[in-house]
Amino acid sequence: MSFIELKIQVNKTQAEALDELLMEFGSLAVTLEDAEDQPILEPGPGETPLWQQIVLTALFDSDIDREATLAAIQADEAWPAGAHARFQAVPDQDWVRAWMDRFQPMPFGTKLWVCPSWRPIPAEAKVPLLLDPGLAFGTGTHSTTRLCLEWLDSADLSGKHVLDFGCGSGILAIAAGKLGAAKLTALDNDPQALIATRENAERNGIAADQIDIQLPPLAEGFHCDVILANILAEPLRQLAPLFATVLKPGGALVLSGLLAEQADELLARYQPWFDSLAVSQHEDWIRIDGKRNFTDVT
Ligand SMILES: C[S@@+](CC[C@H](N)C(=O)[O-])C[C@H]1O[C@@H](n2cnc3c(N)ncnc32)[C@H](O)[C@@H]1O
Known part of the structure; x- marks a missing residue:
């Protein structure tokens, strides 16, 4: 089959109705792209936020009657x-x-590689993680995930209990398991992410009793040795007291999903309970890592 496409720039309020109209007139797929440069950092579960100005592209079978289809669409x-x-x-x-x-296949540090299932695993991939792009965020192609994977690759995780807060595809929890962590907790407020994490964990040979996959909240009395949270600045700001409560003294904290200009505010927020806070950057994004100190959360 060969294809033709129709491209049009619209505003946010016009996009939804036009999307439906084009599908009604036989479009096989409609894609929406940012017409300007307006980042949408992360939609909430079930949300489909749109940019203010959108380029809408509708794909059609090239055999359609172009003139009649266009006339009908434009008359609506x-x-x-x-x-x-x-x-x-x-x-x-x-x-x-x-x-x-x-x-x-993509390397992260010295041991860890993320490999799609349709490619051979490179010989130098000492710790391969099998992962295909799917329904939940987290393939390693985004800087925020990369920064966490690189931290994991260089960490000593043996015997550790690792919490992946906002697990998406489960990529960070699974990487931690493959790199030697003893126990994993993967949490997300999007049920779809929990399904993806379960499938990806099984595929990577993570035993069902090694990983807890759950919606919030964490159980009363939950404690862990490492927290990885690749979310966004505002939830990370709110979560600081919870992370300080559940992370054992000396435990490692890794925050990602932050833009470089958000570093100072987040460092100030976590500083009462965390020492050795350090910032690493990849493109526009940063990671903050540090160690839980002995100060109580009041
Ligand atoms: C940027 S993705 C990160 C996925 C994966 N951990 C990675 O590093 O690629 C953030 C995930 O956090 C989840 N999330 C966002 N806010 C959350 C919250 N307050 N509690 C639990 N999960 C949350 C989202 O549903 C999403 O799956």
Whole structure:
């Protein structure tokens, strides 16, 4: 099958109705992209936030009657008044192949590699983690995940209980397990992430009794040796007293999901309960790591 596409720039309020209209008239897929440079850092569970200005691209089978389809779409009230668009050819390619080619095995530090299932595991991958892009965040391609994986690769985790707070695909908990952690707790407020984590853990040979996969809250009296939390600045700000309560004295804290300009505020927030706080950066994103001190949470 070959394809044609229709591209149009719309605003946030027009996008949803237009998306439905194009699907109604036979579009095989509609993709929305930021028309400007407005980052959306992380939607809440079930949310589909949109940018203010959107480029909407609708893919159609090239055999459709282009003129009739375009006339019908443009006559509908969901079509933005005065907007012009025309069908353009999409160069032929093997779509599945093109998508798969983008995901290659990736190293993180000296031992850990994240490998998609359709590629051979490189000989130098001492600790391979098998993971395919799926329904939940976390493949290692994002800087925030990378910064956590690099920390894990260099840590001594043997015998440790590791909490992955905001586990997404489970990538950090599973990496910790493969790197020697004894016990894993993977928590997320999105049920879809828990399904993905369960599947990925099984696929990587993490025993069911080695990993607890759960929604919040943590059980009363929960304690651990390491916390990894790749979330966002505001939840991390709110979670500081909880992390100080559940992390054992001397335990390691790793925060990610933060932009460089948010470092100072987060450092000040965690400083009462954590020592040796250090900042590492990859592109625009930072990681903060540190050690739980002996100060009580009051
Ligand atoms: C950026 S993803 C990180 C996924 C993975 N840990 C990684 O490093 O790639 C953040 C995850 O945290 C979850 N999350 C965000 N806020 C949360 C909260 N307050 N409690 C629990 N999970 C949360 C989201 O559902 C999402 O799956």
